[in-house]
Amino acid sequence: MVDVQAPASVGTGKPFLVRIGTWYPLEDLEVRWDGKSVRPAVTPRGERSEAVVLLGTDYRGEAGPRRLEVVAHIWGHERRFVRSIEVTESEWGTETLSVPPKMVRPPASELARIDRERKTLAAALAVISPERHWSLPFTRPVKGKMLSRFGLYRTFNGNVAARHTGLDFRAWLGTPIHAVAAGRVVLVDGFYYAGNSVLIDHGNGFFTMSSHLSETAVKPGDVVEAGQVLGLSGATGRVTGAHLHLAAFVCGEVVDPEVLFQKSFCNIFE
16 A cells, blocks of 8 residues: 555664655655654655655664654555664774864863754754755765765874764865755854854755855855855864865764765665
């Protein structure tokens, strides 16, 4: 009755696609995964109804089977479909960097600001908007080489301080930074660690944040298209030089953005 296509396995910290289709009139659709619920936008294709959902796994999570549940309402009846997805442990590298000491141990005067910024970002990411703006394939934000990968254990000035929760691209100072997909700008701010940043809600729980910008070209509330310029690359926040840090979030979990630009990601079910 309802065709649910999902990968058999996915690594920790990785995004993945689920495709749902039916020839029956789909009145409502809900996807439940890892304690979160998404009501994906349904697209009619002739007499068929289809939905594409972007989900992800916690990069700090444990390996093992997880339950994916699809709840569909057809002709007034609720139908449930369950798939088991095996979460496997991803491998993460290491990286050593030198930054100003205040970016490893912030002064007491900045702690309240850092805490406030974390709460502001968490509140924005908690929203799962009903409309899906994004479409496949995703657009690379810059042409530059991918540098520091997602998930790296980072040592700053000799101290193991953090994991890398994004993907760095080479982008010389002043390089235009583009939106990876259509969406609505929800935050434009200067963060202590991330520097000048733009957070975009792409819909159905998917967000991206472009950080360390020297200038921003959008404001909260703006609706942007894939490829639209969001600002210019810079070296604001905790950096060793000008570059783009791209972070991706799915239902509040930070995931590996690099997967989004792999050809196999878009055509995995084709």
